[in-house]
Amino acid sequence: MCAATSSQSRGGLAVLDAQEIRRALTRIAHEILERTHGGEQAVLLGIPTRGVPLARRLAARMGEFEGLDVPCGSLDVTLHRDDLRLRPARALGRTDLPAGGVDGKTVVLVDDVLFSGRTVRAALDALTDLGRPRAVQLAVLVDRGHRELPIRADYVGKNLPTSQRETVRVLLAEVDDTDSDAVLIGDSA
Amino acid sequence: MNRHLISAADLSRDDTLLILDTAEELSSVTDRSIKKLPTLRGRTVVNLFYEDSTRTRISFEAAAKRLSADVINFSAKGSSVAKGESLKDTALTLEAMGADAVVIRHSASGAAHRLAGWVKGSVVNAGDGTHEHPTQALIDAFTIRRRLRPRGPDGTGGGQGLDGLRVTIAGDVLHGRVARSNVLLLSTLGAEVTLVAPPTLLPLAVGSWPCNVSYDLDSELPKSDVVMMLRVQQERMNAAYFPSVREYSRRYGLDASRMAKLPEHAIVMHPGPMNRGVEIAAEVADSPRSTIVEQVANGVTVRMAVLYLLLGGAELPGVAQ
Numbered sequence: 274m275c276a277a278t279s280s281q282s283r284g285g286l287a288v289l290d291a292q293e294i295r296r297a298l299t300r301i302a303h304e305i306l307e308r309t310h311g312g313e314q315a316v317l318l319g320i321p322t323r324g325v326p327l328a329r330r331l332a333a334r335m336g337e338f339e340g341l342d343v344p345c346g347s348l349d350v351t352l353h354r355d356d357l358r359l360r361p362a363r364a365l366g367r368t369d370l371p372a373g374g375v376d377g378k379t380v381v382l383v384d385d386v387l388f389s390g391r392t393v394r395a396a397l398d399a400l401t402d403l404g405r406p407r408a409v410q411l412a413v414l415v416d417r418g419h420r421e422l423p424i425r426a427d428y429v430g431k432n433l434p435t436s437q438r439e440t441v442r443v444l445l446a447e448v449d450d451t452d453s454d455a456v457l458i459g460d461s462a
Numbered sequence: 463m464n465r466h467l468i469s470a471a472d473l474s475r476d477d478t479l480l481i482l483d484t485a486e487e488l489s490s491v492t493d494r495s496i497k498k499l500p501t502l503r504g505r506t507v508v509n510l511f512y513e514d515s516t517r518t519r520i521s522f523e524a525a526a527k528r529l530s531a532d533v534i535n536f537s538a539k540g541s542s543v544a545k546g547e548s549l550k551d552t553a554l555t556l557e558a559m560g561a562d563a564v565v566i567r568h569s570a571s572g573a574a575h576r577l578a579g580w581v582k583g584s585v586v587n588a589g590d591g592t593h594e595h596p597t598q599a600l601i602d603a604f605t606i607r608r609r610l611r612p613r614g615p616d617g618t619g620g621g622q623g624l625d626g627l628r629v630t631i632a633g634d635v636l637h638g639r640v641a642r643s644n645v646l647l648l649s650t651l652g653a654e655v656t657l658v659a660p661p662t663l664l665p666l667a668v669g670s671w672p673c674n675v676s677y678d679l680d681s682e683l684p685k686s687d688v689v690m691m692l693r694v695q696q697e698r699m700n701a702a703y704f705p706s707v708r709e710y711s712r713r714y715g716l717d718a719s720r721m722a723k724l725p726e727h728a729i730v731m732h733p734g735p736m737n738r739g740v741e742i743a744a745e746v747a748d749s750p751r752s753t754i755v756e757q758v759a760n761g762v763t764v765r766m767a768v769l770y771l772l773l774g775g776a777e778l779p780g781v782a783q
Binding site: 349361362363364366367 | 463483488494496499500529771772774775776
C-alpha cells in the first residue's frame with residue numbers, strides 16, 4: 274500500500290474518514306441512549322451487509338457508556354424487497370435475532386446509507402413477521418437524500434447532499450478489504 | 463442458475479452452494495410464528511403429479527405457499543389424463559393458465575426434459591421414471607452439511623462443500639432416481655460416493671458415473687461418514703433381482719450390528735418411504751444417528767430455496783435450459 278492513500282485511488286472522494294466515522298457513531302450511540310432512556314429496552318438490528326458491523330459497533334459503545342449488554346442482531350430484507358423482479362434472484366443475507374426477540378422492545382434499525390428508503394420499507398415489513406416491537410427507529414451513517422417513500426432517519430451520522438447520479442460507498446474494516454474505514458462519493462460509472 | 467431444474471448434473475458447484483446457503487437462511491422461517499414470506503406473491507406454481515407421492519408433493523406445496531405463491535395441484539387420477547390427454551396437451555393447458563413454474567413427477571424418464579421444451583415457465587423435476595430426482599439430492603446434501611459441516615453459531619463457515627466426506631449409498635440403484643441424482647450432486651460438492659448393491663440392481667453404465675462400486679456393505683461401513691439406504695420397491699421384490707427379501711436384508715440391510723461398525727460421527731439417511739425390516743431395521747431408523755425426520759423437515763426449506771432462486775428474480779430472456 275502506498276503511503277498517500279489518495280482518495281481517488283479508492284474510487285471516489287472521501288467525505289468521512291475513519292476518525293469521523295468513529296465520532297459519528299459515538300454521537301449516535303449517545304443519542305440512542307438518550308432517546309431510549311438508557312437503552313434498557315433497545316435492540317439494534319443491522320441490515321446486511323454493512324448495517325450489521327455498524328450495529329455491532331453501536332451496541333459495543335452503548336454497552337461501554339452505560340455498562341449494559343445491548344442486544345444486537347441482523348435483519349435480512351432481500352425477500353421483502355419491491356425490486357426483486359428487476360434483477361436475477363439474489364443470495365440471501367443472514368437474519369439473526371437476539372435471544373430476547375423484538376416483542377415490546379424499541380428496535381433500532383441500522384444501515385450504512387439511506388437513499389430511496391425502499392430498503393427500510395422492506396425492513397419494516399420483515400420486522401412485522403418477526404414480532405411486534407414497541408417502537409421502531411432508524412439509524413444511518415449517511416443520509417444522501419432522494420427519498421422515494423415517506424421515511425426518515427432518527428439518527429444520522431452525516432447528511433450528505435448528493436445528485437442522483439453520484440454513488441456513495443461505505444468501506445468498513447469488518448466487511449471490506451480496506452485498512453481504514455471511509456465514506457466515499459463518486460460518479461456512477 | 464438455469465431456468466429449469468431437470469438434472470443434478472446441470473448444477474455447478476457454485477449453483478449448488480447458492481441453493482444450500484439460501485436454504486440455510488430460509489430455515490429460520492420454519493421456526494417463526496408467521497411462516498410466510500411475500501416473495502413469490504402473484505406467481506403460480508403447478509404441481510403436476512402423474513405418480514403417487516405424498517411427501518414430495520406436500521413439501522413442494524408447503525414451500526410454494528410459504529413464499530406466497532399460488533399453488534395448483536394436479537394429479538393424474540381424476541383428471542383428463544384418465545381420458546387419454548397427452549402430456550403435451552396437459553402442459554399447454556397449464557401454460558394457457560399462466561403457470562410460472564411446473565413441478566412434475568412422471569413415471570417416464572425424461573418427461574421433465576420434454577416438458578421444459580413446451581412451456582415458458584420454469585420446470586422442476588420432482589422425479590422422472592428411473593432417471594433423476596434432483597431436489598431430493600439437494601435435501602440430502604443439505605442434511606449432510608448441517609450434520610457434518612455445521613456453521614458456527616455466528617453464521618460463519620457458510621459456503622462449504624462436502625469435500626473429503628465418504629458417502630455410501632446402498633440399495634436399489636438400478637430403479638432409484640435418488641441414487642443417480644445423489645451421485646452427481648454429492649460428487650460435484652466434493653464427496654466421495656460409493657454405491658453398494660447386488661450386481662442385478664446396478665445399472666449397466668454405472669462405470670461411467672463419478673463414484674466407486676462395491677458389492678459388500680460390511681467392508682464399506684467402517685470408512686463411511688454417511689450411509690444412505692435406498693428403498694427396495696415392493697414391485698421389484700418378486701422380480702428375480704435377488705433370491706428373497708430375507709436374503710437381501712441379510713446382505714444389504716442396515717441393522718443394529720451393522721450400524722455399530724460405523725465411525726462414531728457417521729449418520730444414517732433414508733429418503734423415504736422406508737421398508738422397515740428390509741433395507742433398514744426399525745431400531746436403526748429410530749436411532750439418534752438417523753436423519754430421516756430431518757430430511758423431511760429440510761425438504762420444505764430446500765424446495766423454498768429452489769423456487770425462490772428460479773422464480774424470485776427477473777425472468778431471464780433467452781436463457782435456455
